Amino acid sequence: MVRNGADRRYVIIGNGIAGTTAAEQIRKAEPHASVILITNEPYSLYNRIALPPFLKQKISRQKVTIHNIAWHEERSIELMLETTAMRVDTQSKEVHLHTGRVLPYDRLLIATGGRANPMPGCGELKNVFNFQTLDDALAISAQIERSQNAVVIGGSYISYELTEAFRSRGLNTTWLMRGPYFLRRVLEEEGGALVDRIAEKHGVQVVHGVGIKEIRGRNGEVCEVVTSDDRVFPADMVGVGVGITRNVDFLAGSGIETSQAVKTDEFLRSNVPDVYAAGDAAEYYDRYVGGHTVMGTWDNATNHGKVVGQNMVGGSVAYDEVPTYSTTLFHSRIMAFGATPESNPELESVLWLDEATESYRRLFFHGEHLLGGVIIGQRKGFPRLIELIQTRDPIARSEREKLLTLQ
Ligand SMILES: Cc1cc2nc3c(=O)[nH]c(=O)nc-3n(C[C@H](O)[C@H](O)[C@H](O)COP(=O)(O)OP(=O)(O)OC[C@H]3O[C@@H](n4cnc5c(N)ncnc54)[C@H](O)[C@@H]3O)c2cc1C
Known part of the structure; x- marks a missing residue:
């Protein structure tokens, strides 16, 4: 039976920022559909990037929580805590839980993030x-x-x-x-x-x-x-801190294509109809890189959640953001954005260092296009760099170094 928006059953595995943002997006578009959000953790959505300041005792435990249980109830999003998805059957369109319960779905989102090695x-x-x-x-x-x-x-x-x-x-x-x-x-x-x-x-x-x-x-x-x-x-x-492994092993045998993570197109659709992936668990087609990439950043997971939620209700929105990872570095800051050799080892680079101000920049290029970079210290000119990645303006080799000191 083909269900329309009103009685469609959405199942989301993973209640991190990607999964929860998608649930919210779906609920806004389809007020009467069933939306189930599953997590093996005992908590409603909390801010993973607030964990370091919490550990440094700069913020309280309360500030780490983003949405409490009531937030989900008010939106009729069924939140299943401490529940593990063990297996997905894409033929019968069912998710098998560790409790033995089986959840049928019409649209499924894999937003299971990664686990620390x-x-x-x-x-x-x-x-x-x-x-x-x-x-x-x-x-x-x-x-x-x-x-x-x-x-x-x-x-x-x-x-x-x-x-x-x-x-x-x-x-x-x-x-x-x-x-x-x-x-x-x-x-x-x-x-x-x-x-x-x-x-x-x-x-x-x-x-x-x-x-x-x-x-x-x-x-x-x-x-x-x-x-x-x-x-x-x-x-x-x-x-x-020796890296993460994406939580996609439970998909073995489902027919959903995975390598490091779930392979998706730029609309965050997997190779199996009605199955999507988002956040750290997605190896998505990146328009700027011109190939598949995985990201492990908060912005990326949030924006994936927004895009995939719209696409799951029938939209056709391509993911079009330059992800940024920004964090403190003791008294300074470090920011990595776009593609880096971590995901794309073949990129060329130029760099600049100013010892006196402890400022450093390295920019990554593919052919005549800027694809990403890393900045330590002062971040002047950063918005322009993001713009250059998005517009794909060609940059001659002789012009590359000028971008290092953009104001
Ligand atoms: C300590 C720390 C600091 C960070 N700092 C920064 C930062 O400063 N800037 C930045 O950009 N990024 C940072 N990140 C990375 C960022 O937090 C992640 O990229 C982002 O949270 C990923 O969100 P997600 O929704 O894709 O996945 P996750 O937040 O990992 O959520 C996935 C959820 O799915 C659950 N799950 C997995 N498998 C199953 C299953 N089979 N059944 C049920 N549930 C399952 C997981 O337990 C988890 O709760 C940091 C990460 C950590 C851990």
């Missing part, structure tokens, strides 16, 4: 933390109260967020990276050295080019980290 070799040791969820933040915060020495492992944004949080709460903090510098696929040597200087100014010990040989425990708790060059670092807690 664990640190190999930690076994059952307590006090080794990933940083992905509100529960992680609460557990880390409690352990900080009992700790003096912290070690952070990884060269990603999350490892940096942990480093800043540990240090700002007074722990002796060592930051260990396997690569030669922070964000090794986005920055290069000079940018990496600038981040080191900023972190060291704040009392962080930064160590590069080391693997982890052993994470030693005593009475089930971590006590030391041994690096590949046999240095030993005392640790009352270890923070791990």
Whole structure:
């Protein structure tokens, strides 16, 4: 039976910013349709990018929540907490839950985000933390109260967020990276050295080019980290930021095409009719890059939610945003936007560094087009850079460097 908007059944897996924004969008367009939002977490929508300031005790627990349960009730969005989608049957159009319940759908959204990769070799040791969820933040915060020495492992944004949080709460903090510098696929040597200087100014010990040989425990708790060059670092807690894995494994056998994430077109439609994907769980067709890309940014997930919600009710809106990741870097800021070599290794780049003001820029090009960049420190000219990515104005090679100091 083909249902019209009034009695259509929408099922959304994942109640992060992508899934919840889509639910809101659908509800606005179709006041009487059934909208079910499923999450395996115990919370209604909270702000994942507020977790670092929460950990630094700059904001309260209440400020982390975006929508409470009542918000969903007022909009007749059925929120199923602590419920895991185990399997999707795209033939019968059903989602199978861990409870045994089966949810039929007419339109399905996969907005399941990613999970933090664990640190190999930690076994059952307590006090080794990933940083992905509100529960992680609460557990880390409690352990900080009992700790003096912290070690952070990884060269990603999350490892940096942990480093800043540990240090700002007074722990002796060592930051260990396997690569030669922070964000090794986005920055290069000079940018990496600038981040080191900023972190060291704040009392962080930064160590590069080391693997982890052993994470030693005593009475089930971590006590030391041994690096590949046999240095030993005392640790009352270890923070791990070694990337995420997209939550798409439960789609195996469904016929929905996945690689790193769910493959979609620019309308966020998967290869299977009536199945869509958004946010971190989508590997979408990016018009600016001219190929598929995955993003892990709040803006991207929010805007995906808006676009996919409109398309699920019958719209035809192409995703047309330049995603931006912006966060503090101790007393400074770092901002990455558009495509970077992290997702597109073949990009060419130009860079500029001003030691005196601790300002750094690296811009990424494909042929004659600007596709993205990274900025540390002052952000003057940033809106113009975004505009140049969107308009795809051709930029001659000889003109590239001028963009580095745009005002
Ligand atoms: C600590 C931290 C700091 C960050 N800081 C920044 C920042 O400063 N700037 C920025 O741009 N981005 C930042 N990010 C990234 C940003 O938060 C994410 O890109 C964004 O939240 C992704 O939203 P999403 O809705 O796609 O997925 P998520 O927020 O990951 O939501 C997906 C939800 O689906 C649930 N789920 C997964 N599988 C299932 C299943 N099978 N059944 C039911 N539920 C399931 C998950 O548990 C989760 O609740 C940060 C991320 C973290 C963790």
